[in-house]
Structures are given as structure tokens and as C-alpha cells.
Amino acid sequence: MPVKKPKTKKKSTNKKFVPNIVAFACNWCSYAGADTAGVNRIQHSPNFRIIRTMCSGRVTPAFILKALKLGADGVLVSGCHFGDCHYIFGNYKAVDQFEKTKELVKTLGLDEKRIRLEWISAAEGPRWAQVINEFTEQITALGPSPLNHKPKFNK
Numbered sequence: 005m006p007v008k009k010p011k012t013k014k015k016s017t018n019k020k021f022v023p024n025i026v027a028f029a030c031n032w033c034s035y036a037g038a039d040t041a042g043v044n045r046i047q048h049s050p051n052f053r054i055i056r057t058m059c060s061g062r063v064t065p066a067f068i069l070k071a072l073k074l075g076a077d078g079v080l081v082s083g084c085h086f087g088d089c090h091y092i093f094g095n096y097k098a099v100d101q102f103e104k105t106k107e108l109v110k111t112l113g114l115d116e117k118r119i120r121l122e123w124i125s126a127a128e129g130p131r132w133a134q135v136i137n138e139f140t141e142q143i144t145a146l147g148p149s150p151l152n153h154k155p156k157f158n159k
């Protein structure tokens with residue numbers, strides 16, 4: 005008499021994609037904006053890691069490319085509005101660097117929408133939440149990064 009194999013549950017393969025986002029936020033404005041969102045308990049998507057930099061101008065193309073290499077599906081760079089940068093021209097430098105990074109990202113065959121540059125002040129908690137939610141939606145629509153094998157920054 006043949007022995008019946010016990011039924012095993014099939015693993016679900018349609019797991020919803022949750023993007024890993026790295027957000028570089030300048031110390032003086034955007035990081036404080038993220039803090040404002042938290043203090044005011046503004047709900048937003050939680051799937052990002054924030055990295056505080058002294059200025060958005062400090063975020064070189066190497067920072068963004070390394071984040072993508074290490075498993076980020078999207079990278080946000082955020083700093084003070086023009087005229088508010090504590091290093092006067094830091095955010096103008098950030099714009100130049102970001103444009104160069106966009107070209108590099110395209111050269112790598114990635115969609116340029118995987119990176120985003122935003123200006124968010126310390127008082128703009130709701131705007132921080134809105135940008136994070138929008139960017140998360142945008143990256144979710146794009147799907148996992150082709151470079152993303154296994155995120156290393158989650159370990």
C-alpha cells in the first residue's frame with residue numbers, strides 16, 4: 005500500500021515588495037524636519053534609513069552609488085531651501101552633484117527616478133512625511149533595484 009505524503013503548504017510567492025530607501029538628510033534642516041514629523045506623530049512610510057550629513061552638499065555621487073550598491077532601491081537627498089544653507093552654497097553644490105549622479109545612475113542602466121533631491125526645512129514635518137510617502141510609492145512602482153540582491157544595511 006502506497007504511503008501518502010503529508011500535504012505541505014506552498015510558500016506564497018506574491019510577497020508584496022517593500023522598498024529599502026536611504027535618505028541623506030542635512031543636519032540643520034531636513035534631519036530636523038524628519039524629527040518634527042516624528043515629534044508631531046505624523047504617520048509616514050517606515051521603510052527608510054536616514055543618514056545625517058552636515059549639509060546636502062556633502063552628499064557626493066559616491067555616497068549615492070554606494071547606497072545603491074549596498075541594496076537601496078531608492079536614495080533621497082534632502083537639504084535646506086536655497087538661501088537657508090548653513091554653509092551658504094552647500095545646496096547649490098548639491099544640485100550640481102545630484103545632476104552628475106543622475107547621469108551616472110543612467111549609465112549604470114538604472115532609472116533616474118530611483119534618486120530624488122528635495123528641500124525640506126526643520127519646520128516642514130508634514131512635507132517630510134509627504135516626500136517619504138511619495139518616494140516610497142514611486143520606488144514601489146519601479147520595483148526592486150536591478151542591483152539589489154540582498155540589502156546589506158538591514159543586517
Ligand code: FES
Binds near residue numbers: 059
Ligand atoms: S546645511 Fe542644509 S543644505 Fe547645507
